[in-house]
Amino acid sequence: MQSILFVCLGNICRSPLAEALFLQHVIEQNLSEKFSADSAGTAAYHLGELADTRTRSTALKLSNLNLTHKARQFESNDFLAFDFIVAMDKINYQNIMKLRPENARAKVLLMRHYDSTIKNEDAIPDPYYGNENDFEKVHHMLNDCTKNFLKELMRNNIRIIS
Ligand code: 4NP
Numbered sequence: 001m002q003s004i005l006f007v008c009l010g011n012i013c014r015s016p017l018a019e020a021l022f023l024q025h026v027i028e029q030n031l032s033e034k035f036s037a038d039s040a041g042t043a044a045y046h047l048g049e050l051a052d053t054r055t056r057s058t059a060l061k062l063s064n065l066n067l068t069h070k071a072r073q074f075e076s077n078d079f080l081a082f083d084f085i086v087a088m089d090k091i092n093y094q095n096i097m098k099l100r101p102e103n104a105r106a107k108v109l110l111m112r113h114y115d116s117t118i119k120n121e122d123a124i125p126d127p128y129y130g131n132e133n134d135f136e137k138v139h140h141m142l143n144d145c146t147k148n149f150l151k152e153l154m155r156n157n158i159r160i161i162s
Contacts, residue, residue: 002153004037005078006111007096008088011041011071014124014138015088016051018111020065022146035153038082040074042095047071052128058135063143079104084158086111086149089123109158114149115141 006018019039026035050056051067059065076099078085085106087093096108112121124141127134152158 002035003082004084004086005082006039006086007042007074007092009041009043009092010046011039012046012049012052013055013128015039016067016069017055017059018142018146019069020059020067021143022150024063024065025147025150039069040072042074042092044073047073054135058139062139076101079106082106084109111145114145114152116144116148
């Protein structure tokens with residue numbers, strides 16, 4: 001079993017969606033015994049809240065997904081509990097690394113590096129201050145990135161950036 005933690009800033013827009021889309025691909029491919037997933041935010045702004053209503057309505061509309069995750073904050077112990085930590089952007093990545101313990105187990109990756117359609121991009125853009133179109137773009141991007149990431153995990157072909 002490999003465990004994956006998706007991380008963004010607030011844990012209400014990008015990372016709970018990444019978690020749900022990744023698990024949807026896992027289930028579709030009958031891989032539930034091989035992979036588990038969770039998500040967290042580097043900030044504490046929205047602890048205990050469901051995903052943003054715009055993220056949830058887009059997830060239902062585009063992928064028939066009902067998001068039930070409640071926001072929690074990323075913590076140092078997550079480095080011991082997970083095999084992979086997948087950051088949505090470089091600021092998340094830096095904030096994650098600040099909490100890295102000596103005996104860390106998890107490898108830290110950037111989600112956008114698994115985009116099959118574009119190279120040399122680092123960020124899943126934060127849609128929080130955007131419009132419906134921004135939420136839909138992020139949804140399609142995360143659907144592609146999580147699918148491709150699962151493919152690379154199955155190929156044992158993960159490139160470590162740290
Ligand atoms: P997320 O988006 O990191 O994708 O969950 C955000 C959610 C909330 C805020 C910023 C980004 N905020 O400033 O409250």
